[in-house]
Amino acid sequence: MNxxxxxxxxxxxxxxxxxxxxxxxxxxxxxxxxxxxxKSVTLGTCGILFGLFLFKGFTAAGLKAILCILxxxxxxxxxxxxxxxxxxxxxxxLWGKSVxxxxxxxxxxxxxxx
Amino acid sequence: MRKSQIxxxxxxxxxxxxxxxxxxxxxxxxxxxxxxxVSFVTGDMFIKRPHMFKHIxxxxxxxxxxxxxxxxCIKANIDVAYRVIHPDLPINPGIVKVKTTLKSDTALxxxxxxxxxxxxxxxxxxxxxxxxxxxxxxxxxxxxxxKATEIIxxxxxxxxxxxxx
Numbered sequence: 001m002n003x004x005x006x007x008x009x010x011x012x013x014x015x016x017x018x019x020x021x022x023x024x025x026x027x028x029x030x031x032x033x034x035x036x037x038x039k040s041v042t043l044g045t046c047g048i049l050f051g052l053f054l055f056k057g058f059t060a061a062g063l064k065a066i067l068c069i070l071x072x073x074x075x076x077x078x079x080x081x082x083x084x085x086x087x088x089x090x091x092x093x094l095w096g097k098s099v100x101x102x103x104x105x106x107x108x109x110x111x112x113x114x
Numbered sequence: 115m116r117k118s119q120i121x122x123x124x125x126x127x128x129x130x131x132x133x134x135x136x137x138x139x140x141x142x143x144x145x146x147x148x149x150x151x152v153s154f155v156t157g158d159m160f161i162k163r164p165h166m167f168k169h170i171x172x173x174x175x176x177x178x179x180x181x182x183x184x185x186x187c188i189k190a191n192i193d194v195a196y197r198v199i200h201p202d203l204p205i206n207p208g209i210v211k212v213k214t215t216l217k218s219d220t221a222l223x224x225x226x227x228x229x230x231x232x233x234x235x236x237x238x239x240x241x242x243x244x245x246x247x248x249x250x251x252x253x254x255x256x257x258x259x260x261k262a263t264e265i266i267x268x269x270x271x272x273x274x275x276x277x278x279x
Contacts, residue, residue: 016191016195019191019194019195019198019199020194022198022199023194023197023198026198026203027198027203027205028203028205029207031207031209031236031238031250032205032207032252034236034250035194035234035236035250035252036194036197036198038230038231038236039187039190039191039194039230039231040191040194040195042187042231043187043188043190043191044191058135059135059136060135060136063132063135064132064133064135066132067129067132067133073227073231074227077226077227077230077231077237078223078227080230080236081226081230081236081237081238084236084237084238084250085238085239088238088239094207094208094209095207097206097207098207098208098209099206099207099208099254099257100208100209100210100254100257101208101209102209102210102211102248102257103209103211103238103239103248104209106211106248
């Protein structure tokens with residue numbers, strides 16, 4: 001029973017990982033690509049690791065998988081945040097059809113006053 | 115030993131025993147020495163307000179926060195999957211500004227992480243002094259600060275205030 005459930009989780013995780021990679025190719029600019037890759041890859045990889053935990057149970061490998069889930073949940077959003085901020089600071093433009101960029105406006109206002 | 119160092123020691127020892135799971139004496143003794151050294155050196159940096167670990171209601175709210183995060187995360191993935199598969203790419207991106215009333219570092223970190231994992235939003239930068247977050251939104255529904263705040267931040271803000279403030 002546990003093996004069937006683990007297999008289902010691994011397949012779902014792989015599907016989300018695949019969609020994340022597809023988004024990385026299809027979406028137009030860096031920020032949208034980061035969105036797709038961060039969200040899908042976080043849940044996809046967590047799904048694969050949870051499937052592994054169901055396979056192995058409370059053994060050495062299973063508990064390491066749980067630890068990996070915790071670390072991925074903590075670190076993946078932080079790395080995406082760092083990449084997006086660094087890209088914006090070094091002048092990577094948003095996609096041409098973007099609606100608004102409040103961050104850019106605020107940065108310009110700040111540099112004018114000082 | 116101070117209180118913050120003892121708490122960090124317990125946390126580090128828990129992680130250590132997960133890493134070396136089939137518990138045996140050798141690993142435990144090495145773990146006690148390593149965790150003791152690490153918590154002695156970095157205890158004050160890691161935990162600044164040790165009195166907060168005594169409140170039981172914070173743990174209960176944290177238990178409520180986990181399923182909320184998982185639900186939002188799954189919703190976000192289905193949302194992204196729909197946008198990626200759709201032939202016309204239905205996106206409408208932009209960077210909006212939202213306001214938060216949270217103050218402490220831990221709460222802001224968790225808020226930014228939660229926002230990144232929820233549907234269509236990703237935190238780009240944070241202005242700690244005034245409490246503003248800059249958020250890249252894949253489908254901008256409202257450019258106004260107030261309304262964007264209501265849509266993006268409200269789900270998590272109350273829960274996180276009860277846990278970390």
